[in-house]
Amino acid sequence: MAFLVVLGGGESGVGTAILGQKKGFDVFVSDKGKIKEKYKNVLEHFGIDWEESTHSEEKIMKADVVMKSPGIPDSVPLVKELVNKGIPVISEIEFASRYTDAKIIGITGSNGKTTTTMLTFHILKNGGLNVGMAGNIGDSFAKMVAEEDFDYYVLEISSFQLDGIREFKPHISIITNITPDHLDRYGYKFENYIASKFLITKNQSDEDYFIYDADDEVIVDWLKEHPVKSRLMPFSLKRSFGEGAYLENNEINITTQEDTIKMTTDTLALEGQHNVKNTMAAAMVAKLVGIRKETIRECISNFQGAPHRLEKVLKIHHVQYINDSKATNVNATYYALDSLKTPTVWIVGGVDKGNEYKDLMPLVREKVKAIVCLGVDNEKIKETFGNVVDLLVETYAMEEAVKVAYKIAERGDTVLLSPACASFDLFENYEDRGNQFKNCVKNL
CATH class of the missing domain: 3.90.190.20 (Mur ligase, C-terminal domain)
Structure with a gap:
């Protein structure tokens, strides 16, 4: 029986433990801090072995694979030692994606990713798709894969989660924007953080899509130097595209190979130019997976935004x-x-x-x-x-x-x-x- 060690007993760690056990792994959860009572109860319920306030290094070093929670930096000595020994250290989204055939929509960015994730999920669900929303929002992706059987997942993904991927491959990836953030985790080098965000496109092929803000110079400049294999679907408030989304006379135009949807910005439930962009990204996903125009228009006009965001x-x-x-x-x-x-x-x-x-x-x-x-x-x-x-x-x-x-x-x-x-x-x-x-x- 393969031995899975989960570092960190939070939402993603416990979700991974449940999925790992279901898939036949011998699972051990280790957290250097305290594990919350609600998570301990879940681990007890499933009979999963765990420890808190310490890492039993001898036991951890016997792992076949280690899932590291996103809050733990790569620079921690224990993680470095695992890597040196050749033990794979992966993220929860990498682990979970191995056990689902669902189409994945992966959304990252410094700002706007929660709103874009929630709006995308709102449109797809109302469009009649069998869809789950997970990642940085709500339940962990791993727990959802363990307990549900969705055809689509809309995932909000942080750079820390992307750092631990190997084969993770979203069918549609989105980068909302990139501005300096979390630089303490990236050696205070902005380019390291940018590279981390772009890992979302790493395993995509020409049958997949990459939606991005074409007004964001950081993204545009990076793409010039590091082309991606996926089909580019830019969005912009300043210029138009053959394929992509753009603004013209207060109208959002979403153009794919099939046709164009037009929506007036007056009907948007969310205020602000940045939310026009978030709406463009979400509507483009909906168009690519075949949601009807009427449904898309209706959903962007009745959407309730993310809590604690304007x-x-x-x-x-x-x-x-x-x-x-x-x-x-x-x-x-x-x-x-x-x-x-x-x-x-x-x-x-x-x-x-x-x-x-x-x-x-x-x-x-x-x-x-x-x-x-x-x-x-x-x-x-x-x-x-x-x-x-x-x-x-x-x-x-x-x-x-x-x-x-x-x-x-x-x-x-x-x-x-x-x-x-x-x-x-x-x-x-x-x-x-x-x-x-x-x-x-x-x-x-």
């Missing part, structure tokens, strides 16, 4: 409160500010991943009337914007930040939580941060 919370005294807690980098916040039409009180701050805030300067000058800092260390934000806005206030708890914003905001303004930073200084994660914001707004 989520309208409440209007109080003619002030709109918006939760964009999922904006954990500068580029995501850029999209948020760009989509707003009203004077804005901006709540920003958290754990800075090496942010360059000056990219936001034109939007801050134009739209932001006051900044409420919410973080343990706000020095960089104060230095960058202290002389740009009329008012900058430091706060250290969500309730305080929301109360300050409430006092500053006037009729017709927007209060925007769009932190541009990770959340780990004051919150468990971005969901916790967003939920606290919503609760504090509701308690005003």
Whole structure:
């Protein structure tokens, strides 16, 4: 019996353990930290061997294959030793993809991948396909393959998950955009991060499709130097294509070899130019898998966006409160500010991943009337914007930040939580941060 070791007892680790056991592996889950109670219960239920707060290296080194959770860097000594011994170390999406014949739609990018994944799933499901959504969102892909039998999977995939692939091959791959993010995991070299994202196309053939943002110079320049085998399906707000998606007179045109679908942007449920792009990508997938035009049009007009992404919370005294807690980098916040039409009180701050805030300067000058800092260390934000806005206030708890914003905001303004930073200084994660914001707004 082949021996599968799973490093990390979170969502992807436990999903892989369940699938591994079902496929006849002897499975061992090892987590250097604590495993959450709900995951321990699942492992116990399936009778899977596990350990926490340690790695039994002697046992792990006997593995035939190791699935490493995406949170564990390749630079960890244990992982290096496994690689040196020639033991394959793969990611969950690689492991799971070996046990399904379903067509895979793989979506990655620095921003927009959750929205694009959810919208693609929404259209395909409403179009009558037998489709599952997994990856970085909801259930792990491995757990879904173990328990369901879908014809299609729409997967949100991070660069960390792509780093561990060998043969993983989506029929349709999407890169929404590439901006500097997670550089601490890539030796602070942007090109390493770009190469990681492009692994999504690595095993594709000329029968597969690659959908990408043709306005993104990083992607376009990389493609010039590193051509891919898949059929290129670009989307753009600036230029038109024989095959692809483009904007013309407020109309989205989706053109494939068969024909063209036209949709007016006035009907889009999601606001902002970046969401026009997310819609183009999702609609192109739907067109390629044969969903009817009427269904595509209907779905993009009634779609409810991703939670914590430009989520309208409440209007109080003619002030709109918006939760964009999922904006954990500068580029995501850029999209948020760009989509707003009203004077804005901006709540920003958290754990800075090496942010360059000056990219936001034109939007801050134009739209932001006051900044409420919410973080343990706000020095960089104060230095960058202290002389740009009329008012900058430091706060250290969500309730305080929301109360300050409430006092500053006037009729017709927007209060925007769009932190541009990770959340780990004051919150468990971005969901916790967003939920606290919503609760504090509701308690005003």
